[in-house]
Amino acid sequence: MLVASGLKKRYGGTSALADVSLKLQRGELAVLVGRSGAGKTTLLRCLGGLESPDTGTIEFDGAPLAQTDAAFVFQEGALVDEKSAVSNVLDGVLGRIPGWRAAVGWYPAAEKRAAVEQLHEVGLDGYGTRRVGTLSGGERQRVGIARALQQEPVVLLADEPVASLDPATGRDVLERIADVVKTRNLVGLVSLHQPRLVESFADRYLGLSAGQLVFDMPADDLSVSELMEVYDDR
Template sequence: MSATLTAAAPTANNLGNALEIRGLVKEYAAGKPVLKGIDLSVAAEGITAIIGPSGTGKSTLLRCINRLVEPTRGEIRLRGTELTGLRGKELRLARRRIGMVFQEYNLVERLTVMENVLSGRLGYVPLWRAWLRKYPEADIQRAFMLLDAVGLPEHATRRADALSGGQRQRVGIARALMQRPEILLADEPTSSLDPRTAVEVLELLARLTAAENVPVIINIHNVELAKRYARRIVGMSGGSVIFDGPPEDLRTHHLQAIYGGEDWL
């Protein structure tokens, strides 16, 4: 089966911004905001990399977008849909439009690779179908196509706990794309990988999301990889955005402001 994913034709939904964030605040304790009024617009294509020191709110920002964390106040709009006020069924329907790739893979270890990939369709199929593993034929064919695209067609029937870290992250990418998401969030997807595997995973993520016209927001510690793969970099420090621009505009003084100090550069 071919590993080639063809790009979707441009539509009205591909134009402009995929995500609009305005005045986003998150407080885990009253009066101590982790996010301090974030304003951010994310284009409907390409990779936006968020860099910054640990504890500055990068992961909280992503988790507010998909409502794994409840924002304290502010607005988050996904292609015009305001997410922060959604509850129940409306929230479940919105979440299936948002793919997520996790730092620690978040796979079901006892299930096969194929079953993990197909779980990306759980928001779309009746519960009885998922329980009996009776997914529609179109979903099964797409899962095989994605496994081929991430280089794991021969591992479809292996348990997830038999895979290496890099292979697990490839499964995580395939599972996220099974949702046919309108945006994909990646939370430190390479931090548990060796340098070579990290590059391979980012290459794969960039290629497949470009082929399917899916914009990506990625939290990443490696500044050089961020500059290499992102068309835009957002630098955060202390819960605020202090740099927002193309990689070529990121200078030493910006990095010093983001990470603090000089002796580490």
């Protein structure tokens, strides 16, 4: 279980997170919703170790969550277009092999096999040698998922991973994320502006408004009106 307690974060005079606490279970996909500026990205970055909260704690199964135990799928993939798909996936091992080995492309054989397996798991079997710059948006995001899985995380975080995709492609990418969260028994948290894309397979919804968690409940218990309240201007 991932447990965050009392997270606060300020940028100058602006409060990005105001005493946020949450608990997320393994094998569940939680969806983080809220208006732009609500604090979704800040929360994800704090959970993933990319930023530190001003106060509060983040633990996994009773111990501090290591940065290498949380992997990100970014909005635009954050991939290197000139590299092949499998080379981008292998970037997921940078936290556990010496930097010089990665610089010269000297990866252990087991890591290379695993990278090919990650691509297969996200539906890109046979794409390993293809240059990422030639792939479609949906294919690129699936490479991003494979790279995150190569990190061997216990927590999978995704920040607006389908914002630039059409609804059908976006839904496919989100289904891939949901599948790996369940099959690998990960904690999954995805921020979205299109929550209806995941309504058939989301397990939990968390709503942020002005840095505060305004609801946290199972998907089956959340009404459409409650979901849309976090987007209300009033």
